[in-house]
Amino acid sequence: MHILVVEDEPVIRNELKILLENALYRVSVLDRFDAVLEQVKSKKPDLVLMDVNLPGISGFDICTQIRGQMDVPVIFLTSRTDSMDELTGILKGGDDYITKPYQAPILLARIGAVLKRTKGAKTKEVTQFTRKGVELDVSGCRLSYQGANVELTKNEMKILYLLFCHKGEFVARMDLIEYLWENQIFIDDNTLSVHITRIRDKMKQIGVYDFIETRRGMGYRI
Numbered sequence: 001m002h003i004l005v006v007e008d009e010p011v012i013r014n015e016l017k018i019l020l021e022n023a024l025y026r027v028s029v030l031d032r033f034d035a036v037l038e039q040v041k042s043k044k045p046d047l048v049l050m051d052v053n054l055p056g057i058s059g060f061d062i063c064t065q066i067r068g069q070m071d072v073p074v075i076f077l078t079s080r081t082d083s084m085d086e087l088t089g090i091l092k093g094g095d096d097y098i099t100k101p102y103q104a105p106i107l108l109a110r111i112g113a114v115l116k117r118t119k120g121a122k123t124k125e126v127t128q129f130t131r132k133g134v135e136l137d138v139s140g141c142r143l144s145y146q147g148a149n150v151e152l153t154k155n156e157m158k159i160l161y162l163l164f165c166h167k168g169e170f171v172a173r174m175d176l177i178e179y180l181w182e183n184q185i186f187i188d189d190n191t192l193s194v195h196i197t198r199i200r201d202k203m204k205q206i207g208v209y210d211f212i213e214t215r216r217g218m219g220y221r222i
Contacts, residue, residue: 001115002026004045006036006062007077008054012100014178016049016077021179023108024138026165033057037065045072047115052078052089060092067093073118075111077102129164131222134208136164148206155180156199159192163212163222172219196220 003025007013013029020027028043030036033054040048048066052059063074073095089097095114098107127138135144138161141152152160162171162179177192196212203211213221 001046001119002028002044003111004040004043004048005029006033006040006048006054006059007051008033009051012051018178019104019108020111021162024161025111036062037069040066040072041070046119047111048072048074049111050074050076050094052076060088060094063089063092063094073114075114077107129161129167131164131167132211134203134211134222136160143202143206145203145206145208150202150206152199152202155195156202159195159199160222163220167222170215170218170221176219 003020005013005016017027017029030039050059059076075096076089076094077098079100096110098110129136133145141157142149143152158180159176162176173192200212211222
């Protein structure tokens, strides 16, 4: 499922991105807020996580705009604790209202509940990906190609999962490091290179070559 984060505070925005990606959601974030409705329509998310206090406009007003043209669920995430604000959020078309500071397990549970309620059968998690004949089985931590398969470690699977979610796009090394180790700055940058090398070696075992492209300064792409 694809979640769009509309949050103007960079630190919180990055924390939410890492949290949601670790929960195996596909995540997009906005870093400009002058045309949010157009960006929501363009990205077509399954759910919008919306801050209330945005530069120049209220998240409540954006939700009203979204409701006029789309049926995507909206969860408000805000530091406002007034009960009238919560009521306003619901009346404006919000599906839930979560106050900061949030507890990660509760946030994820309420996101899951909204998706289950609004998407029904569509909420079944995607665990199978295919790219150029290569198949990634997330639940089984397995990579397959033309009938041959190889087992993956948890970190190898997470690297490939993020690359498959962004297939055709370069994923920066720092984004991969943050996704794998939740921004633990003591992790040696070389550790990621070691994991990539091991993945490529395993791919060779099943007859896959040159699947992961490396470009200096940009990261990795499949």
